[in-house]
Amino acid sequence: MENQVSVRQLVEDNDLKVISGEEFLSSKFVTVSDISRPGIELTGYFDYYPSERIQLLGQTEVAYIQELSSDTKKDIFKKLAHEDTPMFLIARExxxxxxxxxxxxxxxxPIIQSTLPTTRLSSLITEYLDQELAQRQSMHGVLVDIYGIGVLITGDSGxxxxxxxLELIQKGHRLIADDRVEVYQQDEKTVIGEAPKILNHLLEIRGVGIVDVMNLxxxxxxxxxxxxELVVNLEQWNKEGNYDRLGSGEQKQSIFDVNVAKITVPVKVGRNLAIIIEVAAMNFRSRKMGFDATKTFEANLNKLIQENSEKEEN
Known part of the structure; x- marks a missing residue:
């Protein structure tokens, strides 16, 4: 079954006003995020009319409609009001x-009204529908916000x-989801994570139980x-394991169609994982801003090798 949003949910979530058709709100559904502004259709051309979309009428469309005769309006609106049309949306009240x-x-x-200008209203509804209609998947892990960087912590149970x-929260960072993370693709380069409603603000600590982070x-x-933006995979220490020591080996994890940066952190007694992950997030942000400590180290190393080589030649 394809994702869909009821017109009632859309109206309630976006503070819209119902002009007519209150009784139809729960039986009409939006299945595509694209919005149609019927312009050429108002002139009578319906060969490529996207009737399954929300039909948005702005100041231009309404001004044109007012110039039409009553019979022409009836004929046009009879064609615009298709059986699979979810709603008419009118901007600027x-x-x-x-x-x-x-x-x-x-x-x-139903006919719905908004106080917003047409372009802003179109952007608002499109962004809302992109989120609500996006394909979702559930991932096992913990999602935290560290200095504005969304870090997904993964690894085997236990x-x-x-x-x-929990230690990161005590250090001032923010929890998004524990155990299960609902993930959806917002656009070609962005994946968003959130908590399932039943797990909102909750954290499970073995031996303690469920902790309400917001309450505490x-x-x-x-x-x-x-x-x-960053996946940190926690892996039990293995002395035979080949772990990246310089940070030069770039890993990626594909989530939907987006490649997300990934690092693997070995778990060993005595290692403070919270500090390590905090530093990893800071280092990731630093790289995004153009400073790469690994490249600086390699450049310094190459310079030292070259200087020693020149001394030997002399």
């Missing part, structure tokens, strides 16, 4: 004509993910969602 109300009521289509997250540490210790 502009009025719906009686002909539009009649046509929409005949096909069970490796210490939740305990590490305040609203500043939690966040509803964050872009996942």
């Amino acid at each position: 502009l009025d719906a004509t009686p002909e539009l109300i009649e046509a929409s009521n005949n096909k069970g289509i 490796v210490g993910k939740s305990e590490t997250a 540490y305040g609203a500043g210790a939690v966040r509803s969602h964050v872009q996942i």
Whole structure:
């Protein structure tokens, strides 16, 4: 079954006003995030009319409609009000004509109004629908916000993910999700993680039980969602393991169609994982800003080798 959003949910979540068709709100669903502004359709051309989209009427469309005769309006709106049209959305608190109300009521289509300008309204609704209609997947791990960087901590059960997250929270960072992380792709380069509603603000610590982070540490210790930019995989220490010591080996983890930076941190008695992950996030942010300590080290090393080589030649 394809993802869909009821018109009622869309109206309630975005503080929109119902002009007519209140009784149709729960039976109409939006299945695509694209929005249609019927321009050429108002002139009578319907060969490529995207009837399954929200039909948005702005100041330009309403001004044009007002110039039409009543019979023309009835004919146009009869074609616009298709059976699979989820809703008519009118910007700037502009009025719906009686002909539009009649046509929409005949096909069970609600008419919704907003105070926002057309372009802002279109952006708001498109962004909302992109999020609500996005394909989702559930990932095992803990998601925290460290200095604005969304860090997904993964690893086998019992490796210490939740305990590490708790220490990070005590250091002032924010929890998004523990145990299960709901992930969706926002655009070609961005994946967003959030907590399932049943696990919002909750953290499970073995031997203690369920901890309500928001209740214990305040609203500043939690966040509803964050872009996942770094995956930190915790792995039990293996002396035979080949671990990156210089940070020159770039790993990636594919989440949907997005490649997210990844590092593997070996877990060993005496290692402070919270500090290590905090530094990893800071180092990742530093690289994004253009400073790479590994490249600096390699450049200094190459310079030293060259200087020694020149001395030997002399």
